[in-house]
Amino acid sequence: MEKYFGKRPRILDSCPELEAQNAEENLMENDINESEIKADPGLRKPIAEYGVNIRDRIRREYVAKGPCQPKGNIFQKTRQGKDNRSFRDAWYKDYDWLEYSEAKHVAYCFYCFLFKRGYVAPGDEAFTSCGFSNWKKALEKFKAHVGDKSSAHHKARIEYENFVNQRGHDESSTSLNKGNFLELLEWYGLRNDEVGKVILKNAPGNNQMTSPSVQKDMANACAVETTLDILGELGDKHFSILVDESRDCSTKEQMAIVIRFVNKDGQIIEMFLALVHVKKTSSVCLKEAIDFVFAKFKLSLSRLRGQGYDGASNMRGECNGLKALILKENPSTCYLISIATTCGSSCKRADMIRQIEHDRLVEMIENGEIGTGRGQNQETSLKRPGDTRWGSHYVTVIRLANMWQSVTEVLENVLVDGEEYETRGKAGM
Incomplete structure (x- = not known):
């Protein structure tokens, strides 16, 4: 990879305190092992047992795989009532959330596994922890699990859909929106034959260098x-x-x-x-x-x-x-709002700065230091910068630079003659 994309980047000296702040997050992210992502729902570790900072990453891995829905199998039968009954793969058609564990021969809910929150109604726990296996009443229990719009399943489904939509792209080979990394890599490979021969589908299956961790490393x-x-x-x-x-x-x-x-x-x-x-x-x-x-x-x-x-x-x-x-x-470390407020928050100080600036301009004109004319050297005042529009700070800086001599004179007057201790303190800063 270095041959085509250059040497490894220089590493900035680390800050021990900053590393300590993020150590837990980074450690848990790096500790994720592919073997942790189990296709069989009966063998999975509950999402709640993962660290808070990596739960969404784990969810993304499972969303990419989709629900476990084996088809065409001879499902294990158990005696229920007078008959031997088993799971039916035809149920997937009406219940897209349904999963089947071949290891434990029970069913689970994919949405609730990913996004189960807080209280779960009696009977629903089977679909998220121990698994469901009452095939005699399967359809009845499936409908009860889905419930109405206030059910835990419904809320989990909404969270799942929002989570999937938030991803914004699909990295599968047939996708038309694979995301910035893969799209740029594909674009570059089409324009550089030497690179195109060794990336994506032309690279060995176990060394394509397109995993999420590699993408993060390259972005970093x-x-x-x-x-x-x-x-x-x-x-x-x-x-x-x-x-x-x-x-x-x-x-x-x-x-x-x-x-x-x-x-x-x-x-x-x-x-x-x-x-x-x-x-x-x-x-x-x-x-x-x-x-x-x-x-x-x-x-x-x-x-x-x-x-x-x-x-x-x-x-x-x-x-x-x-x-x-x-x-x-x-x-x-000047704070623009503080200067503008101190100099112009009262009518007295606003008038003072206008008068001082006026006298200064008159003196400069009389000395021939500046000229006169339309739009030149007009009377102005300090403009208080906006709270959220950074462009307004530029106007304040320009006026502050042009009026600096007058501003300092006003601040000195406030420092000496200010009526309030707090105001004098601000002027002295």
Whole structure:
């Protein structure tokens, strides 16, 4: 593979704390063995016995295989009443969830195996744990198990359908939507004969290198190389961060970290740096996650010169918020909203900054330092950046840069003459 796709990527130095945070998840993912995925439902390990972080991966393996429905077999008969009775494969037609265990000669429910939640009605447990074998009353019990729209089976079926639809692609050989990895590999093989001869169907059946673990490794390799390029361009420059957190489709809280800096050509560069799983969304946990990322990528907090967050209270809290925690370590990490609010939250200070800026412009015009004309050097004020629209921060930065002398004068006045201790403290930051 190295011959066609290049050398293995450079490995970023790890952060012990970050590794400790994700050790359990990574260990459990790597511990999954193909032998764990049993086709026979009577031999399977219950989903609940797997670690929470890998249950969806286990479910995907079983969804890919589908329910176990052996057909054309001579099913074992047992004495029930006056007759010998057995399972019938014709039942699969009306009950697509039905599975049969040849090892234990009992039936199970595929949907409930994958997504059984909490309480199960009496009689339903047979379809998920010990297996069902009352063939004399099979159809009656099947219908009772399905139940109405509030039944545990119905809820499991809905979760199954949502889970399948969420995958978005089908990696089978006849699929027209195999997913990005296989589609790109196939595309590249068609355009490079040397590669096409040794990949996918032309590769040995046991060495096609297309398993989920290989796909993850290659995606991670691309991520490592991309991150190294970003860090290389950043160098030892100062930078700002934009941080946001949200819950993904698997209900995990994820924090995205974006860095913004000025490159050697004077251009403002904004790059996605990392996506970190956080177990809690408190400001302390978010700060710890940022520290982990900074340690992993060897970024110093002393080089941080700006912060931007969304409008969530746990991220913008004045005392305990993430901003305050970072400012305690590095007072130079300006927070745009804080500056704009301190300078313009009262009519008195808003008028003050307008007057100071007006006098400054008049003086510069009289000295011939700037010109006049339509649209030039008009009266302006600081614009408070929006909570969620990052583009609004750009306008604030431009105005702050143009009005910096006036802004610092207002902040100095507030620091000396401010009526409230909290306001004077903000101005001094």
